[in-house]
Amino acid sequence: MITQPGxxxxxxxxxxxxxxxxxxxxxxxxxxxxxxxxxxxxxxWIAVAVVIVFFLATYRNPTLVPTKKQWxxxxxxxxxxxxxxxxxxxxxxxxxxxxxxxxxxxxxxxxNLWSIVPLAQISPNSHLAFPVVLAVMSWLIYIALxxxxxxxxxxxxxxxxxxxxxxxxxxxxxxxxFISNLILRPITLSVRLFANMFAxxxxxxxxxxxxxxxxxxxALLLKPAAIGSWVFAIVMTLFEFFILSLQAYxxxxxxxxxxxxxxxxxx
Amino acid sequence: xxxxxxxxxxxxxxxxxxxxxxGLIAFGVLLFVLTKYVFPRMExxxxxxxxxxxxxxxxxxxxxxxxxxxxxxxxxQLAEARTEAARxxxxxxxxxxxxxxxxxxxxxxxxxxxxxxxxxxxxxxRASIVRELRTEMGALAVSLAGKIVGESLEDEAxxxxxxxxAMAELETAGAR
Numbered sequence: 382m383i384t385q386p387g388x389x390x391x392x393x394x395x396x397x398x399x400x401x402x403x404x405x406x407x408x409x410x411x412x413x414x415x416x417x418x419x420x421x422x423x424x425x426w427i428a429v430a431v432v433i434v435f436f437l438a439t440y441r442n443p444t445l446v447p448t449k450k451q452w453x454x455x456x457x458x459x460x461x462x463x464x465x466x467x468x469x470x471x472x473x474x475x476x477x478x479x480x481x482x483x484x485x486x487x488x489x490x491x492x493n494l495w496s497i498v499p500l501a502q503i504s505p506n507s508h509l510a511f512p513v514v515l516a517v518m519s520w521l522i523y524i525a526l527x528x529x530x531x532x533x534x535x536x537x538x539x540x541x542x543x544x545x546x547x548x549x550x551x552x553x554x555x556x557x558x559f560i561s562n563l564i565l566r567p568i569t570l571s572v573r574l575f576a577n578m579f580a581x582x583x584x585x586x587x588x589x590x591x592x593x594x595x596x597x598x599x600a601l602l603l604k605p606a607a608i609g610s611w612v613f614a615i616v617m618t619l620f621e622f623f624i625l626s627l628q629a630y631x632x633x634x635x636x637x638x639x640x641x642x643x644x645x646x647x648x
Numbered sequence: 649x650x651x652x653x654x655x656x657x658x659x660x661x662x663x664x665x666x667x668x669x670x671g672l673i674a675f676g677v678l679l680f681v682l683t684k685y686v687f688p689r690m691e692x693x694x695x696x697x698x699x700x701x702x703x704x705x706x707x708x709x710x711x712x713x714x715x716x717x718x719x720x721x722x723x724x725q726l727a728e729a730r731t732e733a734a735r736x737x738x739x740x741x742x743x744x745x746x747x748x749x750x751x752x753x754x755x756x757x758x759x760x761x762x763x764x765x766x767x768x769x770x771x772x773x774r775a776s777i778v779r780e781l782r783t784e785m786g787a788l789a790v791s792l793a794g795k796i797v798g799e800s801l802e803d804e805a806x807x808x809x810x811x812x813x814a815m816a817e818l819e820t821a822g823a824r
Contacts, residue, residue: 401658417666425674432678436686443693445700458690476691480683487682488675509660510667514675579660 393594395586400507400579421505428491428505458483461633469637470644478640481522485515486633489574493625496581497618504625507578509571512632516571519636524563527643536643562642570635577628581621588614782818789814 404415405423416422439454447455461483466475492511496504505511527536541558542551592610595603790811 397660398658400660414666416664417670422667422670422674425670429674429678433681436682440686440689443689445693445697454686455690455693458687459694480687481679483687484675484679484682488678505671508667510663511671513663514668514671518672518675 393590395583395590399586400503400582416510420501421503421508421511424495424501424503425492425505425511428488428495432487432491457487461486465633465637469634470641474644475637475641478637482633482637485519485636486629489515489632490626490629493574493578493629494622496578496585496625497621502585503582504578506574507582509575512571512574513567515574515632516567519570519639520567523566523636523639523643526640530644540642566639570632574628574632577624581624584617585614585621588617782815785818786811786815 402419402421404410404418405420406415406418409415409418436454439448439450443451458479462476462479465486466479466482469475470478489506492505494504495501496507524536527540530536531539537559540562541555543554543558546554588610592607592614595607595610793810
């Protein structure tokens with residue numbers, strides 16, 4: 382039984398089926414291109430459009446003394462540029478990654494933001510595919526950076542061998558380092574974001590639909606509990622805002638850390 | 649990993665390729681637009697701001713250096729003026745001293761001259777008085793003596809001797 386999420390008592394408790402969005406083009410439903418035209422992809426496109434319009438509009442006529450909107454746009458880029466690229470990777474090598482990192486941050490943040498925007502109420506990142514795209518992209522970039530900097534074998538050595546460790550530990554350590562540094566990183570990166578947004582949506586559904594279920598139950602005593610449930614849904618929405626901002630920041634920060642580890646001279 | 653929703657049941661960990669493609673294109677478009685049209689302009693704006701601030705700093709530094717140079721110049725001029733004033737004062741003092749000495753010397757000379765002139769005059773007057781007295785004394789003495797004695801003196805020699813003696817006495821009295 383596949384249903385769109387809605388405010389019906391029968392939808393409680395919410396199941397993972399609520400994340401299965403039907404294609405907005407009915408004829409494509411069930412085909413390969415079906416998932417390309419869903420509410421989630423529509424939200425992705427709207428997010429991209431909003432961000433592009435925002436930046437182009439606020440930075441059409443930049444002035445030396447910024448206006449409020451210009452200052453806001455500059456702050457988004459400036460924070461990623463200085464506090465992530467500059468601090469983690471270094472001012473000399475890091476600034477050239479600032480555009481990628483800032484785009485990553487903005488993309489993740491705005492698509493995450495859909496999870497608490499009324500009517501949208503779902504983040505595209507609660508589908509694993511979108512975090513995977515971003516994580517694999519960062520993964521390919523940091524491996525490419527490492528190989529370009531150290532050479533193929535140099536980079537493998539750089540990534541897998543910890544200097545200053547007794548030789549008899551190396552047989553255990555090298556496989557661990559190899560797996561964690563070269564294989565698990567994109568997985569942890571994408572799953573962290575995906576799971577946070579997935580769980581956040583689940584929690585909001587539980588409190589919202591739980592309230593609906595309590596209210597429509599009929600028993601008068603349960604009505605206050607329903608209102609309490611909705612109040613908590615609002616509290617959790619605020620908490621969700623904190624989480625989604627944090628996840629956007631963490632995703633960008635970790636990507637920067639991986640870049641730094643690839644181009645660093647020492648371990 | 650590509651297990652799309654198939655039949656019943658939804659695979660939470662499914663990664664539909666269609667979604668991946670959408671994600672790639674969407675992110676790519678965003679990255680392209682922001683990297684090409686927005687972030688470089690921000691970088692240049694940051695750079696301009698840095699330059700504006702640094703330019704202001706350089707200007708301020710220059711102004712400060714100028715002010716310092718002017719100050720030291722004024723100080724030097726002031727010190728020069730002070731030494732000049734002191735020199736002039738010293739000169740004036742020395743001049744005044746010279747003038748005073750000159751005046752004193754001249755005054756002394758003048759007074760000496762006046763004193764000497766006075767002394768000369770006195771001496772001349774005295775000499776003339778003495779000469780007058782001497783001529784008058786004889787006549788007076790003779791007339792006095794003639795009155796006192798009444799008659800002519802019989803003895804020429806005696807007469808002459810008395811007069812001579814009286815003259816000598818007068819002389820010694822005048823010389824005193």
